[in-house]
Amino acid sequence: MDIYSFLEQHNNARVGFNFELFINYNESYFTQDLDKAIFKLFSKISKIGFRFNEGKIIYNPLLEYKDGSRSFSVDDLTDEDFDLLRHLNFNRLSNNVKAFIADLLWIQKKDYKYSIIAINAYYGLFKELKNNINSNFDVEIIRRALFIATQIKNDSFLKTCCKLIYDIITSDTKLLENTFKRIYFIDILIQYDKSILENLIMILDEEIELSRENLYKSEHAYKSKLRCLKKLKLSQDIKLTNIALANFYVNYxxxxxxxxxxxxxxxxxxxxxxxxxxxxxxxxxxxxxxxxxxxxxxxxxxxxxxPIKVELNVTSIIEEIKNDIKDLSFEECIICFLKVVDLPRKDSLRKRLKDELEKSPLSSMIPVSIVNKTGSVLCLLEPIISLDLDVDSVELDRHLAHKLLIETQIYSLGIEYLINYIKQKYDINPDALDFLVQDNLIVPENRRSIFKYALYLFLNDKRYEAMHILAPQVENLFRELAQNCGGSVTTIDKDGTGQVKLLKSIFETTELLECYNPDILFLFRALLIERACGNIRNDIAHGLLDENDIEGSVYSYFFGALIKLILYTSKGAFAIIKHSNKLKHILKGNN
The missing domain is CATH 1.10.287 (Helix Hairpins)
Structure with a gap:
């Protein structure tokens, strides 16, 4: 048996080669050296993956591994390999193999002869498969044939193909059972045969009537009709069809x-x-x-x-906090926010996103809608799998911000325990927080009283009032930081009047990014103005924050993160740590 008889008997791939065939057999099955060489080459080519996309064929390795290695690729084919392919007896190859090999030679070597072989093989394969109404593969291969024919300007082939497709959609009643397939064929004709657009519009009107109860089929038919009308430049009909589609949406x-x-x-x-x-x-x-x-x-x-319920065992976390704060003074307990509050770095959030992508690739393919309490969509996050997680982008930042929002539910557990311990053990007044804000480089001097009063309110269960003070004060804090770093916090209009920059622009100030910790800037930006995260500042500015919302984890986390931020530059806190051996032990190795 030679290689051609072998393929005819065993190869059942729709196009190309059956990968498993070359696992079950080897070149020793043949006696002729040429057959063995062809078998070995076909074995390598069988590992080339491919897909059709709007008439194009895209090659990729069939297998890719975590370590970066892959199976055989088109790029691995040598000149000797192509010479061997050219010497094949194409007359003895079945259409599925002939189309794949000829197309490969056409794409890689631009040899006109093989473009003709490819389109005729695809056409023959299409006629073999067109009666299978349960598959759309015939749609893909005839679209590929027409794409090549357009490239080589083979008008005769284009006309023959389009006539066959038109005959199918007007005479094959079986296609009415699969109206999507009929519409797919119509889409091909819209692209390649402008002479029958008016006839196609009538067929699409029929499809629309037949598919009233199927949203996606009707929608596709309407949009295909609009493509016809746009090619015919019938502006009034385009408007009427758009309104008809809108009416259909409403009725459905x-x-x-x-x-x-x-x-x-x-x-x-x-x-x-x-x-x-x-x-x-x-x-x-x-x-x-x-x-x-x-x-x-x-x-x-x-x-x-x-809600999705997730049970977490936080006993060990709480026990550690409990042991740490035992016998501490009020000031020392406040300083413990340095340990209790985690300020995750962007790279840490990025790594956790990568881990999720690896563990659950299917869920990473789904876009995420962020909705508010009334059900309104605030923003739509693209599927994680569509992003390059190694390259910074606005869309990636939104995903990282949303990841932060989810994790605040865990971070806030320790914060809440520490807050409850402090308010139960100590009789708090605003002046007790002087050590935090006095002589603090980050807290504006003329805002220190209102800062400590807002922190006092939060610690005493006046969270709603506290957040209405803290949100604008923290916004001002970052404006002051940007200005102190040499950045501009205002813009000048054409008429010469000055306008205060939006907070988003403040966080993007070049001078601030150069002088201050970018991870902290990202975190507070996410908490304050990112819709996929806290959006605290915007909710408060627009009066959207209700008292019932204030118990959410994002607010206790914001409070804890703010305390930690202020502690970083508090001279009073530094002096207390300096003279407290217990705090030194607790905070050892902490960020």
Missing amino acids: ADCLTRSSLDEILIAKKCYIDAINLYRNNGNAQDAVYIHEKVEKIEPLVVEQLQ
């Missing part, structure tokens, strides 16, 4: 029972998509009316959300 959403979170979220998205279409097509009044529906549906999101 209205019919949902909303008995599950999925249905509620689908309805909400439909309404929002409809609002955008109405606004962009001159129906502002309808947009206002549908917005009222969105406001009514948002509370249902919160009602359906179920």
